[in-house]
Amino acid sequence: MFDFMTWNGQVPGPMIRVRQGDTITLTVRSAASNTRPHSVDMHAVFGTGGGSSATLMPPGGSRREFFKCMYPGAFIYHCAVPNMDEHISRGMFGMIVVEPEDGLPPVDREFYLGQHELYTKEPFGSTGLLQFDYSSMEHEDPNFVLFNGTVGAFTGASALKAKVGETIRVFMVSGGPNLTSSFHPIGNVWKNCWPQGALANAPLHYVQTQSVPPGSCFVGEMELPVPETIKLVDHALTRVARKGLLAEIAVEGQANPGAYRAIS
Numbered sequence: 001m002f003d004f005m006t007w008n009g010q011v012p013g014p015m016i017r018v019r020q021g022d023t024i025t026l027t028v029r030s031a032a033s034n035t036r037p038h039s040v041d042m043h044a045v046f047g048t049g050g051g052s053s054a055t056l057m058p059p060g061g062s063r064r065e066f067f068k069c070m071y072p073g074a075f076i077y078h079c080a081v082p083n084m085d086e087h088i089s090r091g092m093f094g095m096i097v098v099e100p101e102d103g104l105p106p107v108d109r110e111f112y113l114g115q116h117e118l119y120t121k122e123p124f125g126s127t128g129l130l131q132f133d134y135s136s137m138e139h140e141d142p143n144f145v146l147f148n149g150t151v152g153a154f155t156g157a158s159a160l161k162a163k164v165g166e167t168i169r170v171f172m173v174s175g176g177p178n179l180t181s182s183f184h185p186i187g188n189v190w191k192n193c194w195p196q197g198a199l200a201n202a203p204l205h206y207v208q209t210q211s212v213p214p215g216s217c218f219v220g221e222m223e224l225p226v227p228e229t230i231k232l233v234d235h236a237l238t239r240v241a242r243k244g245l246l247a248e249i250a251v252e253g254q255a256n257p258g259a260y261r262a263i264s
């Protein structure tokens, strides 16, 4: 267990999804039971601090801002108070997707993941309420690296589901605050991949591992020609083997021995 700081009680924060040209009025509120100030810096926003100056609020406060989504892409939003590294590590990051004016092409399923690291006094595997550790954050040496704030998120019975023959899209936001993700689907490949979530550009094709720096996003699509369990990982694999980072997609359907089979 850990005392997260969240938007709407989830890590990553809710995906906000709009179209290029849309105008947004955003209202943020901070519970009176909070003890720290918070704000929102959205990388989809032209304006001082990505709106963080307009949204800076004390415990119990609320703020409203207006912005126009003038360019397309998948963008991080995050808290931007002076202790922003701690607040992001505690969970204050999410994604706003500004689709191009014509929208993204349809796919069969979409998934939303957020990678970030957690700095605790206690080692990986500890139980009970864990304490935040400023020293390991200063050394950028976390004990936990997580998808969606959970050790082994979306694994086993909680795996994400898809079917052979479908096309799926993965949105991933890299909160950091410090580590770059080397994002790879074990057993598959990013057929279409938008580094940085930069949807104004043509996608790259058949990308194996894509860097997703902290403070950025990723959009990738996969074909599913065979039944398998795809493991979404950061290919800096110590983070998978020893720090808790893993999400699985269980792909069910007919075997496709012309594409893949075990021989002996």
Ligand SMILES: [Cu+2]
Pocket (backbone or CB within 6 Å): 005, 037, 038, 039, 079, 080, 081, 087, 092
């Ligand atoms: Cu905050």
